Structures are given as C-alpha cells and as structure tokens.
Amino acid sequence: MSIYKIGEQMLSLSVIAKIITEGKQLALSTKAKKKIKDCRDYLDKKMEQSDAPIYGINTGFGALCNHKITNKDLGKLQKNLVLSHACGTGDKVPDKIVKIMLLLKAHSLSYGHSGVQLETVERLIEMFNKNILPVIFQQGSLGASGDLAPLAHLSLPLLGEGRVVVDGKEVATKSIMKSNGWKAIELQSKEGLALLNGTQFMGAYGVWSLLKAQKLSYMADMIGAISLEAFDGRSECFDELIHLVRPHKGQLKSAENIRDFLKGSEIQEGEKEHVQDPYSFRCMPQVHGASKDVITHVKDVFTTEINSVTDNPTIFISEDKIISGGNFHGQPLAMAMDYLAIGLAELGSISERRTYQLISGQRGLPAFLVAKPGLNSGMMIPQYTAASIASQNKQLCTPASVDSIVSSNGQEDHVSMGANAATKLYIVVENIERILAIELLNATQGIAFRNTKSSDFIENILDIYRDEVAFLDSDRLLHDDIQKSITFLQNLSVDEELF
Secondary structure, three states: OOOEOOOOOOOOOHHHHHHHHHEEEEEHHHHHHHHHHHHHHHHHHHHHHHHOOOOOOOOOHHHHOOOEEOHHHHHHHHHHHHHHHHHOOEEEEEEEHHHHHHHHHHHHOOOOOOOOOOHHHHHHHHHHHOOOOOOEEEEOOOOOOOOOOHHHHHHHHOOOEEEEOOOOEEEEHHHHHOOOOOOOOOOOHHHHHHOOOOOOHHHHHHHHHHHHHHHHHHHHHHHHHHHHHHHOOOHHHHHHHHHHHOOHHHHHHHHHHHHHHEEEEEEHHOOOOOOOOOOHHHHHHHHHHHHHHHHHHHHHHHHHHHHOOOOOOOEEEOOOEEOOOOOOOHHHHHHHHHHHHHHHHHHHHHHHHHHHHHHOOOOOOOOHHOOOOOOOOOOOHHHHHHHHHHHHHHHOOEEEEEEEEEEEHHHHHOOOOOHHHHHHHHHHHHHHHHHHHHHHHHHHHHHHOOOOOOOOHHHHHHHHHHHHOOOOOOOOOOHHHHHHHHHHHHHHOHHHHHH
C-alpha cells in the first residue's frame, strides 16, 4: 500500500486529494520523528531546570493563566484540559472531514514546535490509517484559542475516552482499545494544549470545500455551455479578444473552457434570430471567472495554513524560547471561508437564472420543457427547488468573521467565529452541487428539442447522462431525477489540470 511520509514535503490540496482518494497510509519521516523527539526532550529539560510559570505548561488556561500548577499535577492538568473542553454539540462532523482533521493535526505537530510525545502523533496516524474516526460535533468552536471543542473530541480517543466510528459503526473508544493493542496515552506537560490549540477543524472544512469548489467551478462552465446550446444562445461573447482586454485570470479560464466545450457545435454554426443573450448566458466568463479567482485566493490562504504551526505556546529549541502568542486565531481562515462562500453562491445564483430562462418558453422551447404543458408541469418545480436553495445560500453568506463574542472572562476577548464560517461554507458547497444538478437536468431536457447537434464533447456528456436520467416525456417523480443528476456530477471525474 502506498505511504505518504509526513515531513518530506509540504501539503497541498492535490496531495491531500490523493491521500484521501487513493487510500494512502501515513507515516512520519525520520526527520519529522527527530524534530518531535528533540522538542519533547527540550521541554522536559526546561521543566526540570526552571520553576518559572510558562503559560499552559505549568499554569491554568485562558483566564486561569495566573494559577501556577505543581510539577506532579502537570499530566493531570493536560488530561483535565481535554476532558473539560470536549463540549461539542449539534450535528456530527462528517467522517470525510474528520479524516482530514487527523491528517492536518499530525502534520502540524510534526514540525517539532509543539512539545508533544512521539507516541501521541503516532497514535493519531494509526487512527487515520485504521480509519478509526473520532466522533466530533459541529458546534462549539469560536475559531480562536484554536478549535478547542472539536479538537478535544478528536483527542479523546488518545485517552481511551469518547466515541469513534469504526467500519461505519459508532462505538465507545474503550471497546476497541484492546483489539488495537492500545493503552491510554499519559499526556505530558503542554500536550493537551498542543492537541486542542490549532485550526484543524476550520482547516479540514476549508480543504474539503476547496477540493469540491474547484470541480464545481469547472462543472458550472460545462453545464452553462450545455444550457447555452439548449437556449440557442450565441458564442461570440466568449471570443478570447474581449477577455484579453479585461484579463482577469478566472474570466480568461472560464471563457476558454466554454469555447472548448462548444468547439465544432452545429448549433453555434446555425443562424441566430437573437442579437444578444441574457446576462446569465452572456456573462458566464465574468461571473464564473470571478468565482475562480476567489477559489485561487482562498486556496493560497489554506495552503499556508495547513503547512503551519498553530498551537500555543510555540517552542523554538535553537533560540531557547517558549513563546506564547496567537497562531491559533482563525481570522485568516474565517475571512477566506466567508469569501469563498460568497464566490460559490454566485455560481448557484447565475445557474438558477439559466434554469429559469430555459423553462420560460423562449427560443422555440416548449414551456417548462415538456411536450404537452398544462397536462404536464414538466420542469416547472425543479426551478422552484433551485430558487429555494439559491435563496438559502444568500442567507448563509452573511459573514461569520465580522462577529466576535468575549469569552474566558475577557482574556479571550476577540475571536474569529471561523468554525461557523466553515460549517456554513460546507452547506453552501453542497447546495451549489444541487443547483447545478438541476440546471443540468433542464439543459439536457432542453437540448433534446433541438434538431441540430452540439459539439462532440457536449454530445458525449449527453449520452453518458442519458444512461442515468431519461428524457422527460410526461410527468414523473422528479426528486429521483434530481438525485440521479447529483450523483452523476459526483461521479464525473475531472482532471485536476482543468481547474
């Protein structure tokens, strides 16, 4: 089985995608193991040689930072921290997100600035490799001091506590300890804080959203092109010349994609009665492209974040310093995820408008894209569904990052609310996929009324799609068609180079 060695290279979105989709196992590189052990040894010696208070190592946490803890209680302090902070509630975090959280946490701890035991990181890796996924809840993190509650739940199994998902079933961690040859890890000084401080909850949601966003951005171009053909729209607005004089990268890429999709289309070669198309068709490069540029920016932010040390305090061996700071503060991620939600919501907004145009009885298409409207409602109500989802996205795009609520007796007086930005973004991403699936359902129905062929590329997509979703002759249960259309998009593989 293929192994990814943590510490040999930077993490990227494409690397994470391969780790997850190809089922790679994780292992620490020799270099990473040395960094972790050296940092732990340094901290142990520091604690032996000095009785000075060091935040979170021999003091309480948050507003309790001035309470000194005796050396004999340091392990108990860290265990209490994990137990007391496991206060998550609400819906459970999807397994696919938890898996990414384990990867990101192990990667961040591998830099050797956190003071954890090697055993602790290796247990996280073993959980990843065996697909033993902690049960984590979506609500509870303020996105500063790290994702405290979610990461506490992530860490509970290290102590033999909490619950985990194994082979799709939720069980108590205690019930699988013996079968895996595990003993509860005895946390040493600072370890609980290193596990709980960090941005891996926000990071995992952001990484998953970006991976899906890249594909959906490409899908929006492709489905928009099919809708254009169904609407008998014009293609000169995608000419490279007009985009070179306003050369935003995303705009150029979307225009290029649509030109490629339409290449060789007989529909485009036919004479057009209409001089101009509505914005939802004509301005696809400008709107889709702006979303692409948002994705690019947010991808840069997250690439930096997932290759960073985000717990506190941070240990620097060569400089002989233990510095208490705020790398756990999720503001960069919170703002980026709010931005990404807005960018993606626009893909849904313009998609729903194209669906509306297709069913409106224009350009030789029957009303609601059905041969006998009146007797049949045809594609009337899928547009309602798309409109409802598009409206929900607008509500979800109210930024979380502009809010802050004081916590910990004023010690933690400004927080990012990045965890809320993350869970909102997740819903927006899922919603975009549904809206695009509904547009594809309508576009394939509409283009069937054309007596002229589209491009080879689009005709190939139509053939594959028709194997999953039949043409609508008369009314039937369209929920099933929408679900099949969603599954079609999920299963359609797209080369990463096309993003």
